[in-house]
Amino acid sequence: MHHEDPQPMEFGPLGPLKGAATVPGDKSISHRALMFSALARGRSRIEGLSGGGDVMSTAAAMRAMGATIERAADGAWEVDGVGTGCLLQPANALDMGNSGTSTRLLMGLVASHPITVTFVGDASLSKRPMNRVIEPLSRIGAEFTAAPGGRLPLTVRGICPATPASHVLKVASAQVKSALLLAGLNTPGETRVFEPIPTRDHSERMLRHFGVDVRVGEHDGGRDIRLMGEAELQARAVKVPGDPSSAAFLAAAALIVPGSDVLIQGVSINPLRAGLFELLQLMGGDLVFENARDADGEPVADIRVRHSKLRAVTVPDRLVPSMIDEFPIWFVTAAFADGTSRAEGLGELRVKESDRIAAMAAGLAAIGVRAEESPEGLAIEGNGGTPVRGGGTIASQLDHRIAMSFAIAGLHADQPIGIDDMAPVATSFPPFRETIESLAA
Incomplete structure (x- = not known):
């Protein structure tokens, strides 16, 4: 699958997100x-x-x-x-x-x-x-x-x-x-x-x-x-249960957009994958697991998420391996928290689809968020929940998670955020935009 034609898109506020949604299989x-x-x-x-x-x-x-x-x-x-x-x-x-x-x-x-x-x-x-x-x-x-x-x-x-x-x-x-x-x-x-x-x-x-x-x-x-x-x-x-890495984007959107109340159905909550959800709870996020059950040896639940006032946090080392793919969207969520959030020990992010630490630091700066890069981490200065400045166009670097993370940031921004190419999102969450728009309808 080679992406010849970039798909630039803009994401701006759509109002509160409400209702139930599913995400692609894990x-x-x-x-x-x-x-x-x-x-x-x-x-x-x-x-x-x-x-x-x-x-x-x-x-x-x-x-x-x-x-x-x-x-x-x-x-x-x-x-x-x-x-x-x-x-x-x-x-x-x-x-x-x-x-x-x-x-x-x-x-x-x-x-x-x-x-x-x-x-x-x-x-x-x-x-x-x-x-x-x-x-x-x-x-x-x-x-x-x-x-x-x-x-x-x-x-x-x-x-x-x-x-x-x-x-x-x-x-x-x-x-x-x-x-x-x-x-x-x-x-x-x-x-x-x-x-x-x-x-x-x-x-x-x-x-x-x-x-x-x-x-x-x-x-x-x-x-x-x-x-x-x-x-x-x-x-x-x-x-196959719903992908927690895809559910992470909807959960983040519900937490940061005022008035939101979203139910994400049938998601894998494997303890070695659910680090982000635990971290969002530590930040004061109103996120609960409902209807927990087992699917062919994998723990599954529906995830209920409501808009919350978030506080900054330093990511505990023990959670890093279980949320390694979710750091891009967590960096965006941290931008809306009260105080400065920090994560270290993320060297692995530099050899993902892109150098995710550098790409996220550059993107956050472009939308008005202060972020300080270290060799294996990032510190993000939160704004206490007000909209980010937005504007600008994000270089997604052919990385689906970078593209989706900044798309979510655009939902609570003063100016719409441009993404240079949303085509890579098809690798993991083809109906991403439609899912967000259906929750906003």
Whole structure:
């Protein structure tokens, strides 16, 4: 998915946001549901799959390696898997578009299969570092050829049988952990991953749902994950909950726009993903979980959010990994709080779709918000809840989260805020604008 034509848009005040809304299916869970279904024997059915471009990149890749993936008349997806160890050699390079998750997880999957696969992506993805996955996967016997700096285009020569290994994660990354577990599925013996800082555990939960022997222990504050290969995945029905990263934008909008009262239905509240919601509550945000329930091993709830007077906060270190994708929208929310908010330990944000610390600092300055950048963080001076100045045009840098964050800021601004390109939003939240407008109607 390459964005040739920019889609500039303006966002200004629309009045209070009220009513109920849903968000696209969780992107992280959607990627894994497709990959695991494609590895299972038999037909799996997936409801609520994210229709964003990133997840469609994963679907196209799994089709290219032998799985049959089709959308049923009722909107669900049906996947006929090939079985572990039976991935086919794709005829062409796999185009990952903008999806870092697809790329890193599939590198792991391919590493323990006897096939050679080349990954390509758009300009933004081609800047992102892949060495963090290349290095541990090389230890099991896979071979890699990458562009300078361990970047795309990149070729993986998988090995079968791969050598089972124990890994200690150097970076808190659910993508690296998941890549290693996926490689372990077709590796004889036990694959072990120790993560000193726990990261989102969708892979572990869903692998169990597909019948894989995954054990998780805790020690020294970290998590020790063991997986027995060669694993036979059983076809399953999967219901994908709403994406908390997408829900974050609606929650922020409801908190900052006076008179708002919004119910976001059926959202994943996995504790390793819900850090932002906890932080918004710490800031005095009126945000409550209602109708909590379980969906295929994932905790789900409806989130009720009302306009609130927010106070500044320093982000606790323990919450950083569970809200790493939500920092752009949190920076915007902090601009409306009372006092100066601070976050540190965010070095990971500099290697996302864009350098999110620099991009957000520049964008905040452009709309009249004082923000001070540090090597691994940002301090944001809040205005106590009055509208931001607005005006100006934000350079989104092909980053969907930057674009959506400043769009939300425009809902409580003196002058509309221009976004240079809203096209990348299709990777995660295609009906973003329509959803906001329906709540304002």
